[in-house]
Amino acid sequence: MWLLLTALAALIASALWYVTAPKDKYKLGLLSLIYWGATLMWLVDHVKAYIQDRGEFFEMDVNATALGFCVILFGLVVWLIVLMVSDPKGIWGKVLKK
């Protein structure tokens, strides 16, 4: 389930990046690449596990869904930290001057 949710997050982030491209002031490109990287790695993991074990491709339970949402949240936290540190709007300078 976390693969599906991360792929969905990657698609949404990519669409948002495309809407704002070529300017990428809020680093939506970074957000989409974070999610795409994880999606690709989990896709390989799921395909290999499916070929080896022939089990369920997607784990559809509460635990897997909760993990999916945690992964999305964690990706957003990483992106927000990078955004705050790089501060493209120069907010910190303005706030600290007050």
Added chain:
Amino acid sequence: MACFLVPAGEAIVTTVVQKVVGKREKGVSEERTGNTGVKWSQRLGWLNKLLWGGVILLGLEHIWHGEVVPWPPFLTAMDKPGETGPMLHEMWTYGVPMAIVVTAVWAIMVVFVELRAKATKDLPEEKAQTVDGGV
């Protein structure tokens, strides 16, 4: 178990390479950055973001499943001697394909950007736009 350590290793290497390439590119004129105006350090930046993003989120998943812990030796598979072998086998069978697939997708991205830029360059001047990817 520890499959994400292989892409993590690649990410460390590509991050160092990006820094070195970035330093070398300083002072290089735009004509030498190819058709796109996108420098190699920027292209390597896409790969780094893919790799580090994947590694960070997979790290969270491994913590969730109790395969990574915040105390030494950090990987639960390394606690028991019998599990070290399977862990290395998993790194080889899962981690290496992960790193290869991510790198292959990045290579496709770079080729796509190059081809789009080339196609745009062939257009009349007023329609041509620089393809920078915005990433």
